[in-house]
Amino acid sequence: MTTLDDLMKLPGAMAAFEFRGSGEMLEHRIAYPDRINESTLDLLAHMCAANLSIATMQARGWEKVTGMEGFYPIQEFTLIGFDWSVVVSGLQREQYKQAGKFSLPPFMGVVLANESADYEAAFGLLERKEPVP
């Protein structure tokens, strides 16, 4: 199972965090406390939870209007800021949902410095297939 410590090994990783669907932050790791702190991560977690919900609504609407498929469920959301990016994933939760589990794992996210960010590596790690217990 991908852990916060795995995410912190990504190129340019500044912080990694877990959060509930409500946005409440659970665990976190910070590599550069002078650049990003727990309070900012908490805000970021809430922002990402909101964006995942908005994107999910849009994917539902888009598929209904256009008849296209493949957008829902939303697996990850990424905001590429001016210097920093955040990548968050709910894929593991989806796998648990599809397996009929009621108790779901948290969302996971990582904050990356744009100058060395490798988005493919971040998605690859967050999408690593794990057996649902």
Place this chain on the structure above:
Amino acid sequence: MSMIRRLLALDGVNVICHFRDDGYLIEGYGLMSHNDMGRLAQFARDYRRIAQGNADQLAMFSGMRGWTPPHGWIIRGATQSLCGVANLVCVVDSTGAPLNEILMELREVSHW
């Protein structure tokens, strides 16, 4: 040849659209009807504003520099993903597409 059309040459890129600040489709290429490209352009413009607003608020509340103005966003679905940079949006395969390269190209083309 349109400058944005070259993005279709990248693996996994299915659709590329360029839109005005009001969301009106300027040009679009790829595997999608013109009507749906118009909808995609409107969606991308709205989502860009949402992302911009969220980044602005995050920066204001946290006092952390470096989030604004945002360069772009990615929404990754089960098999299809959307990537937006400036007034460009593209639909790409969620698996196998060279996202780092696509983002770099989008940024470069957005400056033209």
